[in-house]
Amino acid sequence: MSDKLTPFFTSTPLPRRTFLRAAGATVATSTLVLAGCSDDDGENTPTTPSTPLLSYTNGVQGITANNVVFNYLYSLHQLTLAFYQAVVAAFPTGMTTAEQAGFTDLRDHELIYTESYKYLLGANAIAPLTFTFATLTLTTRAGVVAAAKKFEDLTVAAYNDVVMRFSTDSTGKDYLLFAGKIASVKARHAAYVRDLEVAGSFAGTDVVTSTGDLAGLGAVLTPSAVITELAPYFTVTVVTSNTAALA
Amino acid sequence: MDLFKIISDIEKVDPEVYDRFDTRRRVFKHISGMGKAVTAATLPGLLGTMFNKAYGQSSNLSTEIVQTLNLALQLEYLEYHYYDTGLKTSGLIPSADIPAITIIRDDELGHINALRAVLGSQAFSPNDPTRAAFDYTAGGKLPDPFANSANFYGTGQAFVDTGVRAYKGGAPSLMSNKAILTAALNIHSVEARHSSHLRLLRRGGVSATADVTNLNAKPKSWISGTDNGGPVPAVTAPVYGAGSDANHPAESNVTQANINVQTSSTAPTGLTITAAAASEAFDEPLDAAAVKAIARNFRSAVGATAGLFN
Numbered sequence: 129m130s131d132k133l134t135p136f137f138t139s140t141p142l143p144r145r146t147f148l149r150a151a152g153a154t155v156a157t158s159t160l161v162l163a164g165c166s167d168d169d170g171e172n173t174p175t176t177p178s179t180p181l182l183s184y185t186n187g188v189q190g191i192t193a194n195n196v197v198f199n200y201l202y203s204l205h206q207l208t209l210a211f212y213q214a215v216v217a218a219f220p221t222g223m224t225t226a227e228q229a230g231f232t233d234l235r236d237h238e239l240i241y242t243e244s245y246k247y248l249l250g251a252n253a254i255a256p257l258t259f260t261f262a263t264l265t266l267t268t269r270a271g272v273v274a275a276a277k278k279f280e281d282l283t284v285a286a287y288n289d290v291v292m293r294f295s296t297d298s299t300g301k302d303y304l305l306f307a308g309k310i311a312s313v314k315a316r317h318a319a320y321v322r323d324l325e326v327a328g329s330f331a332g333t334d335v336v337t338s339t340g341d342l343a344g345l346g347a348v349l350t351p352s353a354v355i356t357e358l359a360p361y362f363t364v365t366v367v368t369s370n371t372a373a374l375a
Numbered sequence: 376m377d378l379f380k381i382i383s384d385i386e387k388v389d390p391e392v393y394d395r396f397d398t399r400r401r402v403f404k405h406i407s408g409m410g411k412a413v414t415a416a417t418l419p420g421l422l423g424t425m426f427n428k429a430y431g432q433s434s435n436l437s438t439e440i441v442q443t444l445n446l447a448l449q450l451e452y453l454e455y456h457y458y459d460t461g462l463k464t465s466g467l468i469p470s471a472d473i474p475a476i477t478i479i480r481d482d483e484l485g486h487i488n489a490l491r492a493v494l495g496s497q498a499f500s501p502n503d504p505t506r507a508a509f510d511y512t513a514g515g516k517l518p519d520p521f522a523n524s525a526n527f528y529g530t531g532q533a534f535v536d537t538g539v540r541a542y543k544g545g546a547p548s549l550m551s552n553k554a555i556l557t558a559a560l561n562i563h564s565v566e567a568r569h570s571s572h573l574r575l576l577r578r579g580g581v582s583a584t585a586d587v588t589n590l591n592a593k594p595k596s597w598i599s600g601t602d603n604g605g606p607v608p609a610v611t612a613p614v615y616g617a618g619s620d621a622n623h624p625a626e627s628n629v630t631q632a633n634i635n636v637q638t639s640s641t642a643p644t645g646l647t648i649t650a651a652a653a654s655e656a657f658d659e660p661l662d663a664a665a666v667k668a669i670a671r672n673f674r675s676a677v678g679a680t681a682g683l684f685n
Contacts, residue, residue, distance in 0.1 A: 306631060
């Protein structure tokens with residue numbers, strides 16, 4: 129790879145910074161935007177969230193869109209790592225030796241992803257997050273596999289979306305290459321855990337379109353859609369609407 | 376206060392703000408309706424928004440994009456006819472696996488159609504290459520893949536893994552057109568799902584453990600090191616080996632973005648990050664020249680005359 133990548137946080141600011149500055153990366157603005165986005169409460173008064181907010185701009189003035197996207201991906205891998213770590217620490221009943229080996233690999237891969245993203249993001253990196261899996265059933269094989277499927281499919285759909293969010297210069301190309309190398313491995317993960325749940329469902333019609341003009345293409349989900357699905361597992365309220373990088 | 380007001384305000388200081396959103400603009404306009412409402416049922420609509428823009432652009436595609444997509448298209452034909460022939464060979468595929476192979480075959484057809492929709496008249500040929508354009512024994516160097524399912528899945532794995540690496544290698548050439556880049560990398564993720572499943576079948580199904588001393592025959596669902604050269608190293612080693620230059624290392628590579636991802640990762644107490652895991656976590660791109668060299672093994676005289684993989 130090019131040697132441009134290592135010091136991500138010193139990258140030349142993008143033209144988009146004007147927007148970022150205007151949109152603001154502060155918690156205060158985030159709160160207002162979040163309230164403005166809500167479509168199911170009839171009131172106009174912004175409400176104060178009961179949990180802390182997480183912004184992928186990390187409050188870094190002039191943070192590049194590339195780094196905002198990496199923070200988003202970093203958070204997804206933090207979540208998945210925490211999940212697999214919980215599984216590996218206490219394998220559920222009914223999980224075979226082969227499956228335990230598979231899940232250990234998944235945990236190891238996620239550890240490598242989170243550490244690598246953290247390292248590359250440097251001063252731009254969001255803090256380590258905590259998660260809650262209280263709504264999942266981690267004591268049974270079925271519960272673990274169902275949750276793994278959800279997390280893996282969502283991450284694949286997230287990667288399918290972010291590839292267009294990097295800048296088109298040589299710096300953005302380096303970010304794309306790094307993320308792209310992970311994207312296909314995540315698809316391998318997803319197919320594996322899906323096959324554990326239902327044999328032959330590795331590319332089921334709920335994740336790969338089977339008819340029409342889009343046949344053979346996989347699911348794509350925007351950051352806001354992904355975070356909505358994953359919100360129950362975060363212990364912070366994740367904001368994606370305060371930056372054009374994730375719009 | 377709402378998002379559209381914010382964007383409107385920004386437009387006053389940054390008139391190009393809408394251009395910056397580019398293909399995301401239409402998605403963005405629907406943002407207030409998304410969130411909780413996104414389910415599997417709404418996915419095709421979202422996909423359509425993203426990809427309609429990619430289709431029918433053949434008149435203004437760069438030479439680089441045309442070349443990259445045409446190589447991908449030729450690889451898709453190689454794969455399509457392979458699975459199609461397998462499905463038409465009575466008794467080859469165990470009945471329990473036929474639905475899976477059918478899904479893979481049909482996905483490849485979908486990829487052919489998507490690539491043709493983007494390329495239009497710039498496709499390498501207006502006609503579909505036929506089965507006769509391909510020789511799936513690689514000139515006799517591989518056992519007949521249609522003789523038994525082990526052979527069939529082995530060569531199939533080599534094809535899908537080549538495909539994943541080819542799309543990844545082509546991605547930088549597509550960056551100037553984000554809609555096409557998105558479509559191509561999307562296809563690449565579906566190919567990776569196929570690979571994962573074929574690898575599972577090869578090692579004996581969900582209950583079987585991969586054999587790290589014989590990854591050739593019993594691979595993991597992901598590529599570990601170079602998989603010891605793949606199913607038949609004499610032919611498939613280049614599928615997992617290094618490409619034509621330093622930007623295309625072998626699958627065993629553990630240096631990403633100039634960092635050694637094995638040694639830079641801080642493992643929790645009691646845990647060791649192995650080189651194997653570090654290599655598995657990242658798939659590597661392969662350059663067009665290396666991809667073509669692999670693929671040319673599988674064209675017949677008919678395919679050579681047609682100029683496939685030149």
